[in-house]
Amino acid sequence: MTMNLIPGVESTGSALSAEKIRLEIIAQNIANSNTTQDANGNVYKRKEVAFEEFIKMPERRVPGYVDENLYQGVKVVDVYDDQTPGRMIFNPGHPHANKDGMVEMPNVDVSREMIDLISASRAYEANLSVVKTSRRMAQQALAIGR
Amino acid sequence: MDAVSSLPSLNELLRQNPNLNPQKFSPKLNSESQLAGGLSSPSAVPLIDKTTSVDRVTAPGFADMFQKFVKGVDYKKKVSAKETQDLILGRSDNIHEAVVKSEEAKVAFNLMIEVRNKLVDSYKELMRMQV
Amino acid sequence: MTAILDNLYSQENYLISKKLLDATHLRHEALSNNLANVETPGFKRRDLPENFSVELRRAVDRDDFRRVKQLYPRSVEDRNAKPVRIDGNTVQLDEELLAMNRNALNYEYLSNSVGGTLKELTLAIKGRV
Numbered sequence: 001m002t003m004n005l006i007p008g009v010e011s012t013g014s015a016l017s018a019e020k021i022r023l024e025i026i027a028q029n030i031a032n033s034n035t036t037q038d039a040n041g042n043v044y045k046r047k048e049v050a051f052e053e054f055i056k057m058p059e060r061r062v063p064g065y066v067d068e069n070l071y072q073g074v075k076v077v078d079v080y081d082d083q084t085p086g087r088m089i090f091n092p093g094h095p096h097a098n099k100d101g102m103v104e105m106p107n108v109d110v111s112r113e114m115i116d117l118i119s120a121s122r123a124y125e126a127n128l129s130v131v132k133t134s135r136r137m138a139q140q141a142l143a144i145g146r
Numbered sequence: 147m148d149a150v151s152s153l154p155s156l157n158e159l160l161r162q163n164p165n166l167n168p169q170k171f172s173p174k175l176n177s178e179s180q181l182a183g184g185l186s187s188p189s190a191v192p193l194i195d196k197t198t199s200v201d202r203v204t205a206p207g208f209a210d211m212f213q214k215f216v217k218g219v220d221y222k223k224k225v226s227a228k229e230t231q232d233l234i235l236g237r238s239d240n241i242h243e244a245v246v247k248s249e250e251a252k253v254a255f256n257l258m259i260e261v262r263n264k265l266v267d268s269y270k271e272l273m274r275m276q277v
Numbered sequence: 278m279t280a281i282l283d284n285l286y287s288q289e290n291y292l293i294s295k296k297l298l299d300a301t302h303l304r305h306e307a308l309s310n311n312l313a314n315v316e317t318p319g320f321k322r323r324d325l326p327e328n329f330s331v332e333l334r335r336a337v338d339r340d341d342f343r344r345v346k347q348l349y350p351r352s353v354e355d356r357n358a359k360p361v362r363i364d365g366n367t368v369q370l371d372e373e374l375l376a377m378n379r380n381a382l383n384y385e386y387l388s389n390s391v392g393g394t395l396k397e398l399t400l401a402i403k404g405r406v
Contacts, residue, residue, distance in 0.1 A: 004239040007302055008309025015313035022316075051317040071306075071323070073313035123315050126374055130312050133381045137305065140385045141242040144392035145249040145399075211281070218282040239306075242298050242388065249395045254282050256402045 014073030033108040044106040226251040300350040307352040318364035
């Protein structure tokens with residue numbers, strides 16, 4: 001049980017964590033966009049994050065306030081591999097080519113990853129500005145009567 | 147606060163002026179006596195029933211009202227304490243509620259102190275009158 | 278029991294401001310949650326229903342301040358919001374941010390209004406702030 005003086009900070013904090021994880025996954029995808037063999041001998045498959053709304057029961061129920069403070073933002077429920085098969089390229093000289101001379105490339109589309117990167121950054125920055133505003137509101141409340 | 151506590155408490159005023167006594171005291175007033183700076187202590191004040199019928203009509207009304215007033219201030223303090231406790235324990239996140247309730251309790255308390263000061267001042271003024 | 282002190286705190290604007298402060302605080306939490314879920318698939322945005330302010334205004338017009346005190350704001354799913362993405366998410370980032378900033382300004386104003394009344398009372402009682 002922590003003291004929660006800044007309104008909405010649990011939601012905003014959860015979003016900052018979640019978007020940060022998403023950005024890391026996107027960065028990993030981009031970095032591995034040409035990795036034809038990972039440590040297990042398989043071609044790299046792009047990873048995705050699954051977001052879900054985070055709902056939790058509140059500590060105190062005041063009559064008249066129904067189901068408030070239930071909604072606590074977002075959480076990452078899973079990081080999973082996208083199993084779409086990657087492109088096959090004919091390159092018999094490649095060390096990872098199969099007996100037909102085909103190499104399977106990772107199913108990473110860099111332009112799509114960039115679009116996701118921009119969305120995740122915007123969401124992250126928006127939530128940063130929310131937390132600044134929330135803190136200012138709390139300080140205004142503290143100054144009542146002074 | 148020293149200047150305030152050196153003034154005669156309402157307890158002494160009531161003892162010296164039996165005409166101001168109400169007919170009966172409620173025991174609850176004891177818990178608020180700390181709050182009001184020694185406002186009243188039923189056991190210490192003798193109930194002298196030498197009042198005329200005229201005095202008996204006006205005096206109990208005033209003490210009654212002041213008792214209600216003190217209870218009201220105490221209630222506001224309790225409400226503010228509960229809200230503050232909920233906030234610091236994380237049961238609530240309404241910071242504005244805690245601040246507003248605490249300020250309201252403070253204002254009510256100030257009102258009570260000022261009324262008490264005025265009562266004491268008027269008593270001193272009365273005592274200064276040449277008979 | 279607290280009839281004497283109730284009158285002290287019964288100015289119209291003070292009661293209305295306190296109630297709106299509650300509502301603004303709640304709305305901020307709802308909007309923060311919307312912005313946190315801007316990338317969540319299928320998320321529907323939540324807000325205070327319009328009839329809260331309508332009810333409040335109606336109660337004030339009728340001078341029914343007991344009703345004003347009993348009005349409790351709640352946040353509900355916004356039925357009028359249109360999905361902006363294929364996954365059904367109804368949060369529009371820019372509009373939501375704008376609404377949040379305006380709401381925060383309301384909160385500041387209402388804090389000042391409530392604080393002003395309390396300062397006034399203190400001044401009247403003590404003769405100084």
